[in-house]
Amino acid sequence: MTVIDIPEDSLFGLANLPYGVFSTPGKKPRVGVRVGESVVDLAVALGDDVFTQPRLNEFMAQGHARWVRVRQQITELVSGDVPDDAVHPVAEVTMHLPIEVADYVDFYASEHHASNLGRLFRPNAQPLMPNWKHLPVGYHGRSGTVVVSGTDIVRPNGQRKAPDEDAPTFGPCRRLDIEAELGFIVGTGSELGAAVHTADFATQVFGAVLVNDWSARDIQAWEYVPLGPFLGKSFATSISAWVVPLPALEAARVPTPVQDPKPLPYLQEGEPWGLDIDLAVSWNGHEVSRPPYREMYWSPAQMLAHLTVNGATSRTGDLYASGTISGPEKDQRGAFIELTWGGKEPVRIGEEERTFLQDGDEVTITATAPGTDGTRIGFGEVSGRILPATT
Structure with a gap:
C-alpha cells in the first residue's frame, strides 16, 4: 500500500x-x-x-x-x-483529452476585452454593441478540433485581406493569436425545449478547464461580417488535461461585477457564480499577462442559462468557454491583439519585440484559485506550440 x-x-x-x-x-x-x-x-x-x-x-x-x-x-x-x-x-x-466533446460554444463575457476590441475595430463608435450588456454574446465552435494541452497547433491557411490590399489572397495566417479563457463542462444535459435555469448550474456542470481558443485574426477579420467567427476560430481550441470539479471552486466564488442594466429574469442569479481565479500567460517562457477571471461580466451560470433559453439541448460533454479573460490593466489582457493593441505596441519576449505568433512559438496558460481548505488549487496548464502551415 x-x-x-x-x-x-x-x-x-x-x-x-x-x-x-x-x-x-x-x-x-x-x-x-x-x-x-x-x-x-x-x-x-x-x-x-x-x-x-x-x-x-x-x-x-x-x-x-x-x-x-x-x-x-x-x-x-x-x-x-x-x-x-x-x-x-x-x-x-x-x-x-479528458472528455469526448459533444458541442462547443464560446462566449464573449469580458467587458474589458469586448471594449478593447470595440475601440480597436470601431474607434469612432461606442466600444460595446447595444446588446452586449443584455445577454452573453457567443458563437458555436467546432467540437472536433478541441485538443488536449501539449498538442502542436498547425498555422491555419485561409483568405485574408489587409487594409492596403485591393483583393483577398489565400495563404497562411499572418496574425495568429491566443485567447486565455476558462471552460465549463456539462455533466448532465437537458432535453430539447427545456431551458436550464441559473440555479441549476451547480448540479449540471461537472467542472472547469483552462482554454486557449487560438485565433487567426486576419482570417477572422475578413470573414466575420455579417455572420461572425468561422474559419478564423475553428482550426484548433486547446484545453487543459485536468478537470477541476465544481465543488473545488466553492471558496473561489465572488460576486460578478455590477450588471447594469439589470439582466432579464432568466439571467438573474440568487448567489452569483463569479469566480476569483488568477490566470498567467507565458510566451516562449516569458510571462506577459495575468488575466483575472473575477472581472468577467457574465457568470458561467448565466452563460448556460442563455445557451439553453431557446430550448436548445445541452449534452454530457458539452464544453462552453468564457471568451477572452481581460482585466482593466494592460498586463491583464488575455489576447495578444489587445496586449499589442492590434500589433502597434509590441511586447518584449526575451531579446525580441513581438506582436503575433511566429512558427515555433509556444504559449502556456496556467491558473490558480482559493481552495476550500485555505490553500490554493491549480488547473495545471494548457500549452501549445505553433507549427508551420501545410502547403
Missing part, C-alpha cells in the same frame, strides 16, 4: 482532486485523479468499471449525486493507504 505525500503548498491537495484521462506504457487510457505529484487510477482504487473508459463522459452522465459520492470516496481513500498499483507519478503518465 502507498501513502501519497501531499506537500503543504501543493496546488493538487484534497481541496482540488481534479479528474483526467491518462495512460501508462502498455495500458489503455482510463480515468484518474491527481493528488500531489501522483495520479490515482480510479478503476483500480475504487473497483468501478466506469473509470476504465477513455473519457469522463460515462461517469459524468451518472449525475450530480454520484459525483458527490465519488468525491467523498476519493477523499477518504487518498487520506490513507492506496493500493500500490493504483498510484503513478505524474511525470510518468501520458495525458489525453
